[in-house]
Amino acid sequence: MRGEKTFSSFLPLISLSFFIFISQSIATNYPINVWPKPTTFNWPNPKSILLSPNFTISHPDHRYLTPAVNRYRQLILSEHHRPIITPAINLTSSTPLQNLIISVSDVTSPLSHGVNESYSLSTPSDGSSSAYITPATVWGAMRGLETFSQLAYGKNPIRVTAGVYVHDLPIFIHRGVMLDTSRNFYGVDDLLRLIKALSMNKLNVFHWHITDSHSFPLLVPSEPELAGKGAYGNDMMYSPADVQKIVEFGLEHGVRVLPEIDMPAHTGSWAEAYPEIITCANMFWWPAGNTPALAAEPGTGQLNPLIPKTYEVTKNVIHDTIAMFPDSLFHGGADEINSACWNTDPSIQKVVASNGTLNYYYLDCGHGSFVGNDSRYDQPPGTDQGNGGSWCGPFKTWETIYNYDITYGLTDKEAQLVIGGEVALWSEQADSTVMDSRIWPRASAMAETLWSGNRDETGMKRYAEATDRLNEWRYRMVARGIGAEPIQPLWMYHVKLAAAKSVQDALLVMTVKGGECKLTDYDISKT
Numbered sequence: 117m118r119g120e121k122t123f124s125s126f127l128p129l130i131s132l133s134f135f136i137f138i139s140q141s142i143a144t145n146y147p148i149n150v151w152p153k154p155t156t157f158n159w160p161n162p163k164s165i166l167l168s169p170n171f172t173i174s175h176p177d178h179r180y181l182t183p184a185v186n187r188y189r190q191l192i193l194s195e196h197h198r199p200i201i202t203p204a205i206n207l208t209s210s211t212p213l214q215n216l217i218i219s220v221s222d223v224t225s226p227l228s229h230g231v232n233e234s235y236s237l238s239t240p241s242d243g244s245s246s247a248y249i250t251p252a253t254v255w256g257a258m259r260g261l262e263t264f265s266q267l268a269y270g271k272n273p274i275r276v277t278a279g280v281y282v283h284d285l286p287i288f289i290h291r292g293v294m295l296d297t298s299r300n301f302y303g304v305d306d307l308l309r310l311i312k313a314l315s316m317n318k319l320n321v322f323h324w325h326i327t328d329s330h331s332f333p334l335l336v337p338s339e340p341e342l343a344g345k346g347a348y349g350n351d352m353m354y355s356p357a358d359v360q361k362i363v364e365f366g367l368e369h370g371v372r373v374l375p376e377i378d379m380p381a382h383t384g385s386w387a388e389a390y391p392e393i394i395t396c397a398n399m400f401w402w403p404a405g406n407t408p409a410l411a412a413e414p415g416t417g418q419l420n421p422l423i424p425k426t427y428e429v430t431k432n433v434i435h436d437t438i439a440m441f442p443d444s445l446f447h448g449g450a451d452e453i454n455s456a457c458w459n460t461d462p463s464i465q466k467v468v469a470s471n472g473t474l475n476y477y478y479l480d481c482g483h484g485s486f487v488g489n490d491s492r493y494d495q496p497p498g499t500d501q502g503n504g505g506s507w508c509g510p511f512k513t514w515e516t517i518y519n520y521d522i523t524y525g526l527t528d529k530e531a532q533l534v535i536g537g538e539v540a541l542w543s544e545q546a547d548s549t550v551m552d553s554r555i556w557p558r559a560s561a562m563a564e565t566l567w568s569g570n571r572d573e574t575g576m577k578r579y580a581e582a583t584d585r586l587n588e589w590r591y592r593m594v595a596r597g598i599g600a601e602p603i604q605p606l607w608m609y610h611v612k613l614a615a616a617k618s619v620q621d622a623l624l625v626m627t628v629k630g631g632e633c634k635l636t637d638y639d640i641s642k643t
């Protein structure tokens with residue numbers, strides 16, 4: 117008897133959990149989405165609410181939060197995002213959403229490594245005309261504002277998703293993009309646009325690889341000759357005022373600016389001002405025969421560690437750089453030291469080996485060699501073309517980046533020591549003309565994996581579900597002035613629009629169509 121009762125009460129439990137499983141998999145395809153996906157996003161009864169034309173945001177007055185609030189209010193009222201698939205959701209009967217109330221627990225925490233970025237957000241389902249963001253810090257408030265901005269869509273009237281509950285915080289505290297401004301120069305406006313896009317993706321670090329062997333664009337007040345002679349031109353330098361503008365812009369966007377002066381290798385550009393402190397400067401990078409290369413690529417030169425003047429100049433450079441950048445971290449480079457370069461100086465016979473890699477998060481790959489006259493490109497048909505002389509081929513797709521697990525193979529204890537990740541755009545073949553499309557939306561893929569991971573509620577990789585969301589997000593970024601490259605032909609959405617009444621229907625239609633767009637595999641297996 118007892119056993120029977122247990123059995124019969126067990127059955128509904130099975131069907132209930134089956135039901136929850138299905139509704140969760142449907143829930144991952146909400147008609148309105150946020151990128152990067154929040155840690156928890158509950159929208160139990162998808163409806164929308166009109167946004168009042170005199171919508172306001174109340175917030176504590178703060179040097180950096182106040183401009184962020186003004187910027188987001190303007191964006192929310194003017195963006196008029198048109199979702200690729202018009203959301204089939206009804207309006208609530210509530211009066212329009214009149215205000216967004218931000219209550220910050222701690223308004224004093226500065227933007228620093230490990231600052232608390234968590235926030236909760238709710239929009240009213242019925243009867244209230246206020247939405248709420250409750251962050252730990254002003255920096256968390258900026259993350260919440262970004263999420264809120266992505267919940268608004270449409271034009272005349274603007275709508276906002278109603279009855280949404282978000283509780284959100286990042287898995288990793290360090291989430292960045294590294295940009296190299298030495299091999300090619302980027303204007304201040306390009307760097308501001310990069311910071312703006314970082315903030316939209318909830319990335320919090322702009323790792324600025326300012327100098328290298330190719331040029332020295334930073335005007336260091338106590339060593340002005342370094343840029344005076346080592347920059348590509350007087351109009352291709354960053355003055356202390358430029359740096360201040362970039363740092364302040366970062367603070368208004370919740371993005372730290374972390375300076376890197378690469379040394380002791382990658383310092384050929386320093387030799388324009390101080391030839392005596394650099395070994396192997398301006399030499400052919402890879403002499404013929406079996407001799408080892410002097411540098412990993414053209415652009416030779418390393419600081420000579422045996423000359424006192426080297427320390428004097430280096431100290432001035434570091435001192436001034438630290439004074440210009442408020443962040444507590446300074447990056448000293450230490451990339452690719454070639455002992456052969458030091459060996460060209462008879463007094464240096466130290467052997468230094470360094471061969472670590474950060475392969476997966478390199479963005480510069482796949483556009484061929486930049487040195488020219490490279491016989492690896494001239495192979496008979498049918499032979500292995502290998503990487504064709506590309507420094508870090510093959511091209512890393514957004515999927516490769518999205519699926520990469522940075523703590524793979526680590527124990528839980530070891531994984532806790534990982535502070536985060538960065539994607540790197542080295543600029544051999546990049547400048548402002550291609551910057552946006554090289555970085556976005558591939559860096560968005562990393563942004564989500566570092567914010568909330570790349571797996572769904574059941575522990576499965578969610579790259580298929582992410583495709584639609586990333587595609588939608590890419591359009592929103594483009595509309596916001598970021599030249600992110602397309603990830604799919606619009607044709608796929610024409611098919612959906614023509615035949616489908618909802619996203620779920622669309623996914624089924626796509627399967628019938630013949631699987632050219634592999635969007636569907638993942639979802640279908642679950643429904």
Ligand SMILES: *[C@@H]1O[C@H](CO)[C@@H](O)[C@H](O)[C@H]1NC(C)=O
Pocket residue numbers: 168169170212
């Ligand atoms: C705008 O705000 C004013 C004053 O708060 C209010 O009287 C008016 O009804 C609002 N307009 C709309 C369209 O909500």
Ligand SMILES: *[C@@H]1O[C@H](CO)[C@@H](O)[C@H](O)[C@H]1NC(C)=O
Pocket residue numbers: 204205206
């Ligand atoms: C919207 O409301 C109509 C009328 O009440 C209803 O038939 C329809 O199912 C609703 N649509 C959604 C997506 O809830």
Ligand SMILES: *[C@@H]1O[C@H](CO)[C@@H](O)[C@H](O)[C@H]1NC(C)=O
Pocket residue numbers: 221232233234251252
């Ligand atoms: C961040 O702030 C939230 C909300 O105040 C709090 O619950 C959480 O413990 C904080 N996290 C850390 C790491 O301090």
Ligand SMILES: *[C@@H]1O[C@H](CO)[C@@H](O)[C@H](O)[C@H]1NC(C)=O
Pocket residue numbers: 471472473
């Ligand atoms: C460096 O390269 C050597 C030889 O290829 C390899 O045995 C070693 O594991 C590498 N070290 C690192 C840190 O990758």
Ligand SMILES: *[C@@H]1O[C@H](CO)[C@@H](O)[C@H](O)[C@H]1NC(C)=O
Pocket residue numbers: 489
């Ligand atoms: C190309 O490289 C080869 C081998 O290093 C060299 O012999 C040849 O002169 C180079 N050609 C040009 C046009 O520089």
